[in-house]
Amino acid sequence: MTNPLDELVTKALQRRAPTREEAAGVLTEEFDVLDVVAAAARVRRHFFGNRVKLNTIINMKSGLCPEDCTYCAQRLGSDSEILKYSWVAAEEAAEAAEAAAEAGAKRICLVASGRGPGQRDVNRVGSTIEAILRKQPDVEICACLGLLSAGQAEQLRAAGAYAYSHNLNTNEERYSEICSTHTFADRTSTVREATSAGLSPCSGAIFGTGESDSDVISLALELRELSPDSVPVNFLIPMEGTPLEGQWHLTPQRCLRILALYRFFFPDVELRLAGGREIHLRHVQALALHVANSMFLGDYLTSEGQTGDQDRRLITDAGFVIEGKEEATLPEQRQDLVHIRRRGVGTDVAPNV
Ligand code: SF4
Numbered sequence: 001m002t003n004p005l006d007e008l009v010t011k012a013l014q015r016r017a018p019t020r021e022e023a024a025g026v027l028t029e030e031f032d033v034l035d036v037v038a039a040a041a042r043v044r045r046h047f048f049g050n051r052v053k054l055n056t057i058i059n060m061k062s063g064l065c066p067e068d069c070t071y072c073a074q075r076l077g078s079d080s081e082i083l084k085y086s087w088v089a090a091e092e093a094a095e096a097a098e099a100a101a102e103a104g105a106k107r108i109c110l111v112a113s114g115r116g117p118g119q120r121d122v123n124r125v126g127s128t129i130e131a132i133l134r135k136q137p138d139v140e141i142c143a144c145l146g147l148l149s150a151g152q153a154e155q156l157r158a159a160g161a162y163a164y165s166h167n168l169n170t171n172e173e174r175y176s177e178i179c180s181t182h183t184f185a186d187r188t189s190t191v192r193e194a195t196s197a198g199l200s201p202c203s204g205a206i207f208g209t210g211e212s213d214s215d216v217i218s219l220a221l222e223l224r225e226l227s228p229d230s231v232p233v234n235f236l237i238p239m240e241g242t243p244l245e246g247q248w249h250l251t252p253q254r255c256l257r258i259l260a261l262y263r264f265f266f267p268d269v270e271l272r273l274a275g276g277r278e279i280h281l282r283h284v285q286a287l288a289l290h291v292a293n294s295m296f297l298g299d300y301l302t303s304e305g306q307t308g309d310q311d312r313r314l315i316t317d318a319g320f321v322i323e324g325k326e327e328a329t330l331p332e333q334r335q336d337l338v339h340i341r342r343r344g345v346g347t348d349v350a351p352n353v
Helices: 004-013 020-027 033-048 090-102 119-135 152-159 172-178 184-196 213-224 252-265 277-289 308-317
Strands: 051-061 107-112 140-144 163-165 200-202 205-207 230-235 270-273 294-296
Touching (some): 090 119, 163 230, 172 184, 184 200, 252 270, 277 308
Parallel strands (some): 140 163
């Protein structure tokens, strides 16, 4: 009889999703956690070899957000003693991006708190993107500015943004438990708008907010419908002053199982270790790299990560190499799925009819 984990690997290599029943097995004690990691590692190695992509966050505008996401220290009414500031100047962001790129970061994530950008904000981020690309023309720039209005994704793309990030965070059924000021549908529609504008879609999750196994699986299925190129996996940092303060539900084993499950659901997608990896994975961060092919370097939006030296040591000690800026992250077959239109209206080339 075929081992169920071998069956999951076979399906993943064919880009087929697990069934809900198969997925549930990965999250429970049905299989030993090391067997689960080893199976997911086979998929990771098949599509991504031993490369680890590094990304860095630049928090362009911190705190004072009118939204009320329960997991976020920047939310309305948060008592967290985080840094609070308005927009960082383009040159300051460009200097931070330069330092990150020299330290190995391939993607620069420009993040701003708030429900979504106004026109002045889009212009400001556009100027920042241009300032960064003048110094570091080879980096990928991802904007993460909240809910987008019509035309904003196109403007960001025109300014040089490569990707847009907007996490779904939790599944539709329980979305109102973690936020009351916008909806799950608002989030999916922004991801779709970014994709339509030719931006590489990045959309992920946050775990540790009280979700069940079934919720973890539902979110994976809902994310798959958006066909993201990258899926960041955050583990809740239960910051003081937020409604989820003191909620420590995760164990390192639980985090590994979730990551492995997401590798089975997103076999050829950039799976990124995001916020909370240090405090929740702790001494098994290296095991997580056998599942995820990407991670953040440096600090997060409002909390500090481990040092860059520790991150680089983690990667090399586990037998991985930092992905070069000239290397494609996604496997060739996947990159070929999306072709930016270069014909038809708006061009001099005949339409595809
Ligand atoms: S997650 Fe974003 S939208 Fe929600 S409160 Fe934090 S900064 Fe605001």
